[in-house]
Amino acid sequence: MPWLRHFALFVVFVAALLKPAAAGAFVSAPDAGSQARVGAFELVAATLVRPASAATCGLHEGIGPAYDENASGYRFAAGGGLGRLRSIGPSTWESSGGLVYGPDKVFGNRVQHVLAHTVPDATKPMHSVFNVGRNQVLGLVDEAWSMRGAAVAGDPGAFVVPMGRAVGTAGETAVRIVVRPGTSQIITAYPVVP
């Protein structure tokens, strides 16, 4: 019965399309305003909420709950494709904006270091906080990196990039990005008053 075989193939095809959503791998983040296309699915600022697979953990240990297996990378995109990470080596990721996030002696990796600036920290003398959610910060930093001008005078590893809008919870309108001088290896990024 050829119609039965066609029907079975159709069912398999539909099941394959629906599998990621049905698996409950993603939920919408409450602070998300961005969308990104992942294969056949539109996910609204998806965040992985279940433990990653063993293979994922081995390769991407320490990054935190934002790995998107469908997109073959980490998802912090704020739109326009910026802020997405791809693994380029052991504990090292490159953002779609060209910043390299390597290991970090305090946070484990530079991604977590930058994401620490999404929450207040009263133990620090000053700790400026981005006014966007975790899943948008790397996109914002990529945006700033793409807009950077000359480095701070006398400090070739520091760039202060006016963003033309508030990017910090205290009304800061610029992003300060610190990289290893002469490279795109990021050390930290946080909002500042220009």
Added chain:
Amino acid sequence: MSERRVACPRCGQDWLLRVRLVHLSRDAILCPECDALWQQPKDVGPAGFEDYGTFMIRHGREQPEEKGEIEVEGEFMRGELP
């Protein structure tokens, strides 16, 4: 009691630490936020620092973020400034 810890004069976002650069057998002052590194307490200021990773690589330590490269000896205190 007045604050004796010293905020990083480069970024202001963290307290300075006294660290031991283990494999180089030397002490230094480090900002864990921006990786600014000073060789001597008297040098601590908005200038005169070097990027930690750059310094380490220049001295033959190719993986400066690896465990065991530095030991934190404590917070850098104001009284240690000249």
